Amino acid sequence: MPSETPVPAPERRGTASAVGVLVVTAGVLAALIAAALTTLSAGASYALLGLPDPGPITKYGLPVVRVLAESGAVVCIGSLLLAAFGIPAKRSGALAADGYAAVRTAGWAAAVWCLGAALMVPFIAADATGRPVSDVLSAEVLFGLVDALEEAKAWALTALFAFMVALVCRVVLSWGWTVVTFGLGLAGLFPVIATGHSASGGAHDIATNSLLFHLFGAVIWVGGLVALLAHAARGGAHLPLVARRFSLVALVCWAAMALSGVINSLVRVSPEQLFTSTYGVLLVLKTVGLVALGVFGFFQRRSVVQRLDDGAGRSALLRLGAGEVLVMFATIGIAVALGRTPPPDGAKEVPGRTELLIGYPLDEPPTFLRLLFDGRFDLVYGTLALTLAALYLVGVHRLRKRGDAWPVGRTIAWLCGCATILVATSSGIGKYAPAVFSVHMGQHMLMSMLAPVFLVMAGPTSLALRVFKPAGKSQPPGPREWLLAFVHSPVTRLLTNPIVALALFVGSFYALYFTGLFDVALTEHWAHLAMNAHFLLVGYIFYWPVIGIDPAPRPLPSLGKVGLVFASMPFHAFFGIALMMSQTVIGASFYRGLDLPWMTDLLADQRLGGGLAWASGEVPLVVVMLALLIQWSRADSRAARRIDRKADADGDADLAAYNEMLKQLSDKDTPRRS
Structure with a gap:
């Protein structure tokens, strides 16, 4: 400079x-x-x-x-x-x-x-x-x-x-x-x-x-x-x-x-x-x-x-x-x-009750096709999903441009995670989620239990560390150093502690829906943004040390990873069952205030949401176990290749030393037996 x-x-x-x-x-x-x-x-x-x-x-x-x-x-x-x-x-x-x-x-x-x-x-x-x-x-x-x-x-x-x-x-x-x-x-x-x-x-x-x-x-x-x-x-x-x-x-x-x-x-x-x-x-x-x-x-x-x-x-x-x-x-x-200036009269039609509460009308009940295709783009999370996908692809392109390889599977995993966020917030699911509890619960499951699984398997931190050039000893810190400082910060180490991550992941369900907090949050748009952010971040924190490609601040042994996943399952199952058995409608005043003609039985819809929460917990488990098996298999293969290369380089010195040790033990033991 x-x-x-x-x-x-x-x-x-x-x-x-x-x-x-x-x-x-x-x-x-x-x-x-x-x-x-x-x-x-x-x-x-x-x-x-x-x-x-x-x-x-x-x-x-x-x-x-x-x-x-x-x-x-x-x-x-x-x-x-x-x-x-x-x-x-x-x-x-x-x-x-x-x-x-x-x-x-x-x-x-x-x-x-x-x-x-x-x-x-x-x-x-x-x-x-x-x-x-x-x-x-x-x-x-x-x-x-x-x-x-x-x-x-x-x-x-x-x-x-x-x-x-x-x-x-x-x-x-x-x-x-x-x-x-x-x-x-x-x-x-x-x-x-x-x-x-x-x-x-x-x-x-x-x-x-x-x-x-x-x-x-x-x-x-x-x-x-x-x-x-x-x-x-x-x-x-x-x-x-x-x-x-x-x-x-x-x-x-x-x-x-x-x-x-x-x-x-x-x-x-x-x-x-x-x-x-x-x-x-x-x-x-x-x-x-x-x-x-x-x-x-x-x-x-x-x-x-x-x-x-x-x-x-x-x-x-x-x-x-x-x-x-x-x-x-x-x-x-x-x-x-x-x-300080009011918008002009007649700029838009006078909104109805549903539009005043959630921002737009909902004239027809949700169906499978409407949940998929009758979307409303979410400017925050839809933009976030598209931006994250674009940045990841730019990073992969830069690596390949300079001759470095990056696994295709990780890129596919990242794009699947971004697509899950986009579908959960900008498709019909995102449109009906503020007004229908069961759809909201489906969105919750996608944001907390599926999207994070794909994202952590993509290794975004490893990609960023390879893309960003390290600052020299005489140069000021840059993005790579900032990222490393964040990954190794005390806050990150605390959040990725298995006990803390498990408590945040499963405790959020009970704290949000069984304490009255959800009833208060339903009326505020910013609260919906905060809930989705919480679902996504807590899910990422939980799955990062379990199946994440990026090295976690607190690495877990293989049995610890499996144990952490299985420890969360009973809590999810009990949460879903509690919703299905409850006789009290969560957020009843808000949902009744929407006055949707096709939403007549709020308790039945809540039981459907509880069933979704109970059943959807099995899907991430299958994905996690499959990912763990693949990672273990690849780790064993890498270890075997490393041992073979070492044996070729030193003439199988480890095996020769082991045989010599057995021979010495046998020679010492022969007079004793005589």
Whole structure:
């Protein structure tokens, strides 16, 4: 890597201060834009809801406070991203000086995020009731409104997440805990995603999933750029490497935002209303700004990165980044105003009861053909399945391109696992699962007991370790080192402990369905996403040490693998039998609320689901035992070939030594017998 020209300390301090002023200026610009655009739709919003005008402080203060909260979230998550995956950590696992500076910046930004989220709670309560914010500041009134308003609860939970991130950033010193803190920051975005326009009305499943990609892409993109500029302003080390890594992340985020933005807009606005409604005009302005930033920013940044490799381009990066940050924050202001604007009337038909609860109507009962072909693409897990399949095939192609072999059976296993996820979430099974318990149980079995079996037999970690080039001793750690650190981390070792894995795998059934947790989760779309993630991850953790191709952190002997599989069978059988014998319908209020005319006997459907859970436990057992037999056979064959090669090389020295030992024992024993 070319040597970088050192930046004098006074210039670093001055440039870093300029970046801070830039962020504050951009935030003020976003707040002004949000407040100004709110005037276009605020009156219509209150009139539509039949609420009085709450006054200018509530009306214009809410978008300003939201910009404050989102600006803090952007800078916090972007700085943590830079510290975790941009700035190389030390070989010992401790953060470098630049990484520690980024974490400290994230801590202050998290404090701003927490303050803005906390202020959003009374503003949301005042706005939802059409009252001045001063009328809801008493504890009794505020707590009562928060208990009744989901959006206020979401912002209160966000403030708690931001507070925890701010505390952790004060003490974190290692790379591993920085990654954990970054994940905690991302989790703080979920509560707000689960509320608002996208979480209500028809097609809210598609709208919420697309907003998930959109918001995560925006936060990582904008926050990563701010963090990159701060790193360049500090004269940080490895600037070309950090810029190249961010350039790739920015491209992925732009693609995710572009696709998810189009999908989300089509759910809420018909094409002819894009230029005839306030909501549509704001949507067009936001889309134009983001597309222009993505196209021009990528190509310009690529040329700047090339100049950084030659030891120059730092000033050009700062100038280009400053303009991009201003436009990005202006787009944030437009997005805040867009969130305050109700979708136009008549954009879609008035949704029915079933569509309001699960996002789409279900007019016909499930049949075998409908479960297979009457699908509804899941933007989260359908995209995940296709992406995982594509990445695996790219990795295999790279290995073969450089002359390395990779077993075809592993590729087939991986594609079967991805296909199982796709069928479980995006076919008719995924469509009917939120409304029919038996179909949900079939989806559960596919996600937890079949897809993981195929995935662990594909050896994805081994493939990735062979594809990624190891960093040299003098080079900063890269993806290969990150992956190894994760595989050998204390968390991974704990989760793959046989007792812990068994408890998670079989205990999840009882904890979810027999404690009332499932009844609560049925009404929330994000809970369905979380359940599927839990099923898939817990299944992978259980089957990894049993039949996984990748070496597990805690390898098991052959008998231990068989014992672990057989130990889980009684629990699955008892769970299925308990469901079939139960006289209480799980989730009865939700399923009755759907009012599906063809679903008349909920208890019979639950017994069918219990039968599926009981019977489907045998299928993975057959696959697991077959895989174990094949692995043992291949291990014996490899051992035999290794012994034969050794014998050919040393003239069968081991056998000769063994015969000599027997001869000596016989010679010693002959006088004794005489």
